[in-house]
Amino acid sequence: MLGLYGVTFIPVSATILKAVSFKSRVSLMPSRGLDFLKSLEGTRKMDLPEVPESVITSQTWWRLIATDNGTFNRKAYTFCVLEQLRIRLRRRDVFVSPSRRWNDPRVQLLQGDAWKSALPHVCRTLDRKKSFHLELSQLREQLNEVYLKTEANFSQNGAVRLEMVDGKEKLVLTRLEKLDTPPSLVSLWSMVKGLLPRVDLPEVLLEIQQKTGFANAFTHLSEETSRVKDLDISICAVLLSEACNIDLEPLSRADIPALTADRLSWVKQNYLRQETIVEANACLVDAQAEISLAQVWGGGEVASADGLRFRVPVSTLNATPNSKYFGTGRGITYYNFTSDQFTGFHSIVIPGTLRDSLFVLEGLLEQQTSLRPTEIMTDTAGYSDVVFGLFWLLGYQFSPRLADIGEARFWRIDGEADYGVLDGLARNPINVDLIEENWDDLLRVSGSLKLGVVSASSLMRTLQGGKNQSTLSKAIAEVGRIAKTKYL
Template identity: 65%
Template sequence: MRIFLPKLLETIEFSGTETSVPILSAWEFLRSIEGKVRPELSVAPLALVNKGWARLVIEANGEINRKAYSFCVLQCLRAALRRRDVFAAKSSRYCDPRAKLLQGAAWESARAGVCRTLNLPPTFEVELKLLTSQLDEVYRRTSANFPTNAAVRIEQEQGRDTLVLTGLDKLDEPSSLVALKQQVAAMLPKVDLPEVLLEVHARTGFANEFTHLSQTNARVEDLHISVCAVLLAEACNIGLEPLVRSDIPALTRGRLSWVQQNYIRQETLIRANARLVDAQTQFRLAKIWGGGEVASADGLRFTVPVRTINAGSNGKYFGVGRGITYYNFTSDQFTGFHGIIIPGTLRDSIFLLEGLLEQQTSLSPVEVMTDTAGYSDVVFGLFWLLGYQFSPRLADIGEARFWRIDGKADYGVLNGLARNQLNTELIACNWDDMLRVAGSLKLGTVNASELMRSLQRGQNPSTLAKAIGELGRIVKTLYLLAYIDDEAYRRRILTQINRGEGRHSLSRVVFHGQRGEVRQRYREGQEDQLGALGLVVNVIVLWNTCYMDAASSKLRELGQDLKLEDLARLSPLGYKHINLLGRYYFSLAEPLKHGELRPLRDPNTPDDYEVI
């Protein structure tokens, strides 16, 4: 600790919220005694010392143990930084995200435009009437349908009504769908993954989006081949070596290394991926699957065996090691349109809005499905303010709380569930600040994940966070009522989440090298590699969709009647017809058959060998 603490005390200025005052006071005390051999420790601020630390900090004679106190302050400071109670002003990661919100004259001039864009009134009274009417109507409709809804029932648990929802049964596959799947699968050509990349480039030109880092227009012959080879090496996690061919200029080690260093980066990966996502929207089959308005979000976990600060621990996913989460977004057309690298397994809900607001494709999703881990009242509130529908799959609906605005309304069988009263006055008092938050997110003045982190911090949320959460309780209750009342809605959510999980399964198969572990030490390298993985999976999805579309057209030409509901249940995530592992050749030149040696390589051509 003494190696870094003096420099830390001297260099970094911290500030924080009201709840961080005890920590900042203790930090200032440490700063005041730094360098003193025998400081007066009896005046040390002890408000941050909990019972666990008190046994170590306060000795039997009542004196303060300096070392233990310093460790206690550092632990509290670290925790406060992570939950955004304490800020480092000049840090890009730990600065106060609220300082970037629209303020003063900037907000005054932007308010009217923000309200028009979000279709929200400048005061809450009008919206309150609409929400009150809407919530009352949905409560009454769900209550009226309850007796005929076989999937739900209410049980008594510790003297209170608790909702029980029966899970969805697996959908049967009609014989027509089984036959269609078999026919389409049998018609897909067998192909190698490099051919898939080159063919999709020929159709879309996605490799042309990879430009040199210097922004010059310098192009080299067969650059698209080199780009596709590097993308394959990254996505399959096999490195460049298996792809090196000294007899092909586009595949020499020097060319591939040069392309990897100068062409593959987040900017070019995002542009190329956007071209693929846009191309997918043009297929008739993709339009049957969805219109791009619906998406799902989920995390794909990777172990990181190398030492890096951009990884975290989680015994469930990484065992005794550390890892990262690739939090990615899947459209209802099976394409991935955004991905975020998360150290370890931070709460998924923090990154939901970032994916929607910062994605750069032609899609405009308005509804997002996630697993239970992605939901909170604040998320519901912010999604609603920004015009999005948040639709999580609920595994613990019995623990969900239903809220009401009208305390006297009679909702029949649901009265026992609707026992929580909303504080609409809290929303009204903070409505302008809530609009300011939504406007700042929409205009991009503040990072969504940083703001979410500050709003959902610890046990003492700010008044603004409470107000957004209170609004979220209205929206959440509307969602819960629709969720239990409509089996088709639950099925639609499950279908989209399964699409995202299917993409993850395909990603695992593609990312087969080095035991499926990410061995990049730095965040940029991790982003580039997993960005390449997402892009290659999109290439496979696009290629499959193209040929499945052609196969279905061919079947129609042959007079076969294809049902729309069967086509809607096809998936472009199959890979059995694609060779992902390369090919091996078992042949020898005649001289080798007779015991002669191959010619030795020239050591003066460094591009053609690796030092061992």
């Protein structure tokens, strides 16, 4: 391969290195290799007396680059440097500026004076320490306390045990048995059902509008103050049509001005928009939060998030293929957020089946109701160490339902701590140095997300690069491992 492509590839690579500006925030191995290759521009020498050897990261490359006469093969070395460049570009440790796809992910965050002025407010709001050493001391104390408390009660819990698997201790949970429905609960269901009056759905919608005034959130597309007589009746009819997936015709009445076909069509075109629906929904959520029964259910501090898959028969940018859920067709995921007061306070349409965790934080940060959830529950699909880290940085408790909890890794900060029966389980050390080196950037990430400078989903698409995670992403994941271990 080197003999076939090397002669052609060397001038091409020289052109790329000359035309594209590669940058990095720290001194990296490819940078020295790139500078060396640039210095060779215009020369034809193929056997090099010396090269920056730190770029050669494996014995395989050494065998290709080092020759028997003590020189270095230029073709092989060029391929080696560019391979390292490719890897670090995907990690965003090296980036191209200007570029939309390959730019530094940190440029999306608060910068310079704007960040300096926002830092005290961000730390105070999110309860984070500006000094990493103070934050680390608190995290170490909290993690030790959780381990010791769990160890003290471990023998009393018959549903959990430790087993040796391939020479390593793993956590094993006993499957929960199905609970039979008691007759008293069946009787309660019947009694409650008997208390509910039989009414038409339009009557319910009109009564709720009368009590809450949610229809006032629907404003005209171009004339916000434009209001016609009985607009609330028209809006309720249009909403009913959309909710029941029926045409406007069954709801139209020629003898009622607010329900004529032309009136309903005009209202749908000019008043029904995403922003007006969001505002109206916030009005309903806030109204239910004031009901005493809803306050018995919860205070709005806990929420759950889950997705529903839908096939989409028409062509749309939001639909993508997934044979598991959509067969040979395309579909979307409707991701809904529900509070502990049983209100849906936010929803997002996700293209196809993108990883749900990309949108969990976005839903919490962008929802516009008076509820302020601090704990969010999701299924396993919404789980990753990076998500745990971002939730912790923003002051949230991430509580996924882990289907593979026995495979989860437990982490420790204090390598000298003795956790008794859990000592073998807590065998994975946290990379404290990596967190410290990136602490200011971690605070900038949380501050930028909290203040709405960048959206969670767009940032996490950059952070989550599979095996090619950036240094910043790895630092967030390390913080997430601490938060995940505390949760487990």
